[in-house]
Amino acid sequence: MFQFLxxxxxxxxxxxxxxxxxxxxxxxxxxxxxxxxxxxxxxxLDLALSERGWRVQMIVNTHAHADHIVGNRFFREKYGCTIFxxxxxxxxxxxxxxxxxxxxxxxxxxxxRNFFFKPHSEKAEILTPEALPAGFEVLPxxxxxxxxxxxxxxxxxWFLADAIxxxxxxxxxxxxxxxxxxxxxETAKMIADLQGKLFVPAHAPAVTDIRPLAEANVRAxxxxxxxxxxxxxxxxxxxxxxxxxxxxxxxFDLDKYARVCGNxxxxxxxxxxxxxxxAHMDGAKMIYTRIG
Numbered sequence: 001m002f003q004f005l006x007x008x009x010x011x012x013x014x015x016x017x018x019x020x021x022x023x024x025x026x027x028x029x030x031x032x033x034x035x036x037x038x039x040x041x042x043x044x045l046d047l048a049l050s051e052r053g054w055r056v057q058m059i060v061n062t063h064a065h066a067d068h069i070v071g072n073r074f075f076r077e078k079y080g081c082t083i084f085x086x087x088x089x090x091x092x093x094x095x096x097x098x099x100x101x102x103x104x105x106x107x108x109x110x111x112x113r114n115f116f117f118k119p120h121s122e123k124a125e126i127l128t129p130e131a132l133p134a135g136f137e138v139l140p141x142x143x144x145x146x147x148x149x150x151x152x153x154x155x156x157x158w159f160l161a162d163a164i165x166x167x168x169x170x171x172x173x174x175x176x177x178x179x180x181x182x183x184x185x186e187t188a189k190m191i192a193d194l195q196g197k198l199f200v201p202a203h204a205p206a207v208t209d210i211r212p213l214a215e216a217n218v219r220a221x222x223x224x225x226x227x228x229x230x231x232x233x234x235x236x237x238x239x240x241x242x243x244x245x246x247x248x249x250x251x252f253d254l255d256k257y258a259r260v261c262g263n264x265x266x267x268x269x270x271x272x273x274x275x276x277x278x279a280h281m282d283g284a285k286m287i288y289t290r291i292g
Contacts (some may be wrong), residue, residue, distance in 0.1 A: 004165035008155030035071030064092030143184030181270035
């Protein structure tokens with residue numbers, strides 16, 4: 001059973017796998033920042049809302065990954081609430097079955113079993129600053145997904161989605177998802193200087209000072225780029241991926257492999273963008289080689 005953790009006069013959050021923000025303007029018609037990571041969290045959240053007599057007026061999705069949007073349909077059907085997501089992310093909220101395809105470059109392995117590969121589509125509007133009540137702010141947080149955003153409530157509390165991950169997440173997952181690694185690093189550096197009363201990453205507890213965790217994210221991403229670079233000496237993707245997996249002590253089942261392969265390719269692309277490696281074809285094999 002969820003408990004609402006107060007952050008400020010009108011702002012709360014629910015600590016779960018993917019944290020959920022709740023803003024009550026004072027009349028019980030609340031705004032959710034993301035809507036739940038699996039069906040049990042959605043039912044627990046709804047029970048907690050009902051016990052306070054709160055109704056969901058609006059959902060703001062920070063991005064369209066499954067662990068942030070599962071409750072959309074449930075709350076829309078129960079409360080008739082409006083759902084908002086930023087441009088591009090709004091398309092994936094409405095057509096969530098497409099996202100596994102672009103992550104996996106085709107129909108994903110075990111698509112019927114894996115939570116992240118199941119569709120959770122629901123109608124959504126494009127998020128603009130004017131769509132939110134006075135005092136809210138929307139901040140682009142590129143890197144983790146195509147057009148992820150952070151949300152600041154009028155209480156000066158920032159919800160930072162997956163722009164900043166816990167150190168435990170990096171340790172446990174090895175290669176967490178980052179669509180664009182270099183932009184993720186730039187975003188983490190920007191967040192280190194962000195001003196606010198409190199900061200709520202989606203996968204870590206709320207903190208008053210986000211700088212240490214933001215700087216830890218930059219180090220973790222740079223360290224992983226360095227590991228990939230060390231193995232780019234004329235090897236294929238699979239050879240590099242196996243070597244990096246050993247260095248990071250990662251093990252796989254089919255589900256995890258399907259999710260992590262794209263993350264590894266994003267790491268290699270970041271090194272190409274840096275001018276640190278090149279990629280060329282050798283027959284049907286792509287070979288990655290360090291420059292200099």
